[in-house]
Amino acid sequence: MHAWYSLNRWRPTIDAIEKYLLTVEPTPSKELVLIGGSAGWMMSTQWLQKFSHLHTYDIDPFAHRLFQWRHGQALKKSGVTLTAHRQDAIETLPLIARNHPDALFWFDNVLGQHRFRLDDEDLAEKQMLQIQSILAGKSWGSLHDRYSGPLEKPLLALQVPLLCANMVLMNVEGGVRYKNKLLSNDEAAQQMLVNINATGTWQDHGTTYLLPMGIERKWIPWAFKPLYGHWLEIAWVKS
Numbered sequence: 094m095h096a097w098y099s100l101n102r103w104r105p106t107i108d109a110i111e112k113y114l115l116t117v118e119p120t121p122s123k124e125l126v127l128i129g130g131s132a133g134w135m136m137s138t139q140w141l142q143k144f145s146h147l148h149t150y151d152i153d154p155f156a157h158r159l160f161q162w163r164h165g166q167a168l169k170k171s172g173v174t175l176t177a178h179r180q181d182a183i184e185t186l187p188l189i190a191r192n193h194p195d196a197l198f199w200f201d202n203v204l205g206q207h208r209f210r211l212d213d214e215d216l217a218e219k220q221m222l223q224i225q226s227i228l229a230g231k232s233w234g235s236l237h238d239r240y241s242g243p244l245e246k247p248l249l250a251l252q253v254p255l256l257c258a259n260m261v262l263m264n265v266e267g268g269v270r271y272k273n274k275l276l277s278n279d280e281a282a283q284q285m286l287v288n289i290n291a292t293g294t295w296q297d298h299g300t301t302y303l304l305p306m307g308i309e310r311k312w313i314p315w316a317f318k319p320l321y322g323h324w325l326e327i328a329w330v331k332s
């Protein structure tokens with residue numbers, strides 16, 4: 094319900110995600126494994142239509158029906174087959190990787206909530222670090238929360254593309270490369286908090302080391318609620 098009522102406010106973020114995804118080309122296999130896609134509220138139908146086979150994995154019993162409702166018709170029209178799996182895809186990732194040897198894997202805003210869902214920071218961190226080795230040799234990507242917290246004033250729709258354009262960075266040993274500068278992770282976080290007009294206490298979603306070093310990533314702001322924002326990170330790891 095929150096997603097449904099928030100779609101207008103989320104639109105600039107949805108557009109930024111689509112713009113990024115459309116730069117990601119499917120490999121010749123044309124199979125996509127989408128993990129934690131929920132109803133696909135923020136997912137680009139146009140990007141999904143580039144694939145021939147789509148496998149969604151979600152633990153939510155309602156996810157498939159809602160996803161079908163939002164994207165099903167368009168996918169059918171473009172001949173994309175859709176198979177839904179209700180399963181914990183993080184715990185069973187090795188098996189899923191074996192079952193889809195040639196697929197592209199996309200984590201769709203699921204990994205940033207993992208530590209809160211498990212309520213065990215160490216286990217969540219261990220499982221997330223294993224993703225790189227489980228998917229080694231495959232093409233995979235992720236959209237996930239980096240930080241979230243209260244905003245001093247609402248984020249304007251116009252600000253989203255401007256902030257996205259500025260926030261292209263790369264994790265390197267000892268910190269982050271941002272606009273040709275080397276920053277520590279704390280300095281990068283401070284920069285991001287200033288850019289989004291953060292106030293109060295912000296949460297770290299534990300995704301700093303999720304992606305391999307040296308992978309270019311974008312940070313995308315998201316007005317999750319009128320006065321509550323997220324910094325999302327989006328990146329693609331090519332096989």
Ligand SMILES: C[S@@+](CC[C@H](N)C(=O)[O-])C[C@H]1O[C@@H](n2cnc3c(N)ncnc32)[C@H](O)[C@@H]1O
Pocket residue numbers: 128129130131132133134135136150151152153156180181182183184201202203210
């Ligand atoms: C924030 S929602 C994703 C929203 C989605 N990106 C969209 O555009 O609507 C996270 C989703 O991940 C699912 N999820 C959480 N942990 C999961 C896991 N271990 N395996 C599969 N799905 C999971 C949740 O059920 C939820 O549907």
